[in-house]
Amino acid sequence: MEILRLFVIALMPNLKVLLITVLGSFLAMKRFDLLSETAISNMNTLVYFVFSPALACSSLASTMTLRGLITLWFMPFCIVLTVVVGTALGWLLVKITKVPYHLKGLVLGCCAVGNLGNLPLMVVPAICREKSNPFGDETVCYKNGMAYASLSLALASILVWSFAYNIVRIYSPKEICNEEKVDQITQNPTFASESGEKTLSNYSENGDRSHTNNCDQHEIETYAVPEAKKKMVTMLNILEKKVIQYLKMLSKWSNLKLVFPPTLIGAVIGLIIGVVPQFRNLIVSGNAPLYVIQDSIIMIGNACLPAMTILVGANLLEGLKGDRVKFSLIFGIIIIRNIALPVLGVATVKGAVHFGFIHHDPLYEFVLLLQFALPPAVAISTSTQLFGSGKGECSIIMLATYSFAAVSLTLWCTFFIWLVL
Known part of the structure; x- marks a missing residue:
């Protein structure tokens, strides 16, 4: 009977998420024409630039302190662990299933990064609001x-x-075109002379890549030289292209706009407000002179969860119209994200509690365990749409993994609650 009660507690928040997701799928149907492609794009923009940063800022400002931040040091470790192990297992899956080059980034991203933002924000508060929640007082929980x-x-x-964004970018069609051309020149040193002494240059003066499937080719004529010198010139050209390619890759990785997205900026501002007592007394507390600012941010942030859930449903609908994907590939991703990583999470979290690395807090342990059992991050779908790499395949993978997660996440939540109590 106890297990049945825990199952019902774990089922309710997941059922709510599922219902709102189904609503998003219905709204995206052409019959209703309420969530067109333009509307989804605009809604994604609002969530990314407004709702999500506001939610992160308001939540951290009102709940996080310096002492609490130090106490939660184990959470970043667990999240990085899921990414490292997920990437390693994803690489094995790519090798075993012989995934096409342009889908490697998609598979690695789906295995490495779970929905660590949206689903915990939906599931955890919903469990706390249950009348018979196992984590104590509803307000504190x-x-x-x-x-x-x-x-x-x-x-x-x-x-x-x-x-994940850069993993998808590296294996995008643009990168495929670059590598195929370089490989062709490498395998045939006389290729340049046979094709009119031309080499490939894919970079503009400002260093930006085009997000299309076509390569920007600039013809560079070379002069007639003896065969030995031709080979040397060709190899030097190849080396030059490789060096430029790696430099461009590093410049993309160091792009501050990608490393500091709006949600992270909102979270940092919220942490500063919550950790610094002067700011906290000025903005957060009930009698604060500027509490109206915090209250307004909370109102904006409250729109984030339903909006994101509806968008998940709208994006999953594309999976019914997507390209075909190997069953072995989908099955492998489901095994990694819904079986292998949760088992790793149980061993990691319970081991940390046993050896005293973290304090015994059932709710905190539950959130740590939950992070190991989540389906792939929805933002990976946004990355594939941006680069035009595996958009249809991504929709099918998302549809399959989230459909399976509707059941597996409920079962794992039931087990996790039983385990931490």
Whole structure:
């Protein structure tokens, strides 16, 4: 009977998420014409630049203190662990299933980064609001749960837009075109002379890449030289292109706009307000002179969760119209994200509690365990749309993984609650 009660508690928040997701799918149907492609794009922009930063800022400002931040040091470690192990398992999956080159970034991103921002913010507060929630007082549970989930959201924004985003970019059609051309020249040193002494240059003067499937080719004529010198010139050209390619890659990785997305900026501002007592007394507390600012940010942030859930449903609808994907590939991603990583999470979190690395807090342990059992991050779908690499395949993978997660996440939540109590 106890297990059944825990199952019902874990089922309710997941059922709410599922219902809102289904609503998003219905609204995106052409029959209703309420969420067109333009509307989805505009809504994504609002969530990315307004709702999500406001939610992270308001939650962390009102719940996080310096002492609490130090106490939660184990959460970044767990999140990085999921990314490292997920990437390693994803690489094995790529090798075993022989994934096409342009889908490697998609598969690695789906295995490495879970939905660490959206789902914890939906599931954890919903469990706390249940009348018979197992984590104690509803108000305290909700306050602490929002703090844990908001910190997870801030950390997730770094990983998604600095790691997963660039993984998809590296394996985009633009990169494929570059590597195929270089390989062709490498395998045939006389290729340049046979093709009119031309080499490939894919970079403009400002260093920006085009997000299309066509390569920008600039013809460079070379002079007639003996065969030996031709080979030397060709190899030097190849070396030059490789060096430029790696430099451009490093410049993209160091792009501050990607490393510091709006959600992270909002989280940093919220942390500063919450940690610095002067700012906290000025903005956050009930009698604060500028409490109206915090109240306004909270109102804006409250729109984030329903908007993101509706967008998940709208994006999943594309999976019914997407390209075909190997069953073995989908099955492998589901195994990694819904079985392998949760098992790793149980061993990691319970081991940390046993050896005294973290204090015994059932809600905190539950959030740490939950981070290991989440489906792929929705932002990966945004990256594939941006680069035009595997958009249809990504929709199918998202549809399959989130459909399976509707069941597996409920079961894992039930087990996690039983485990931490």
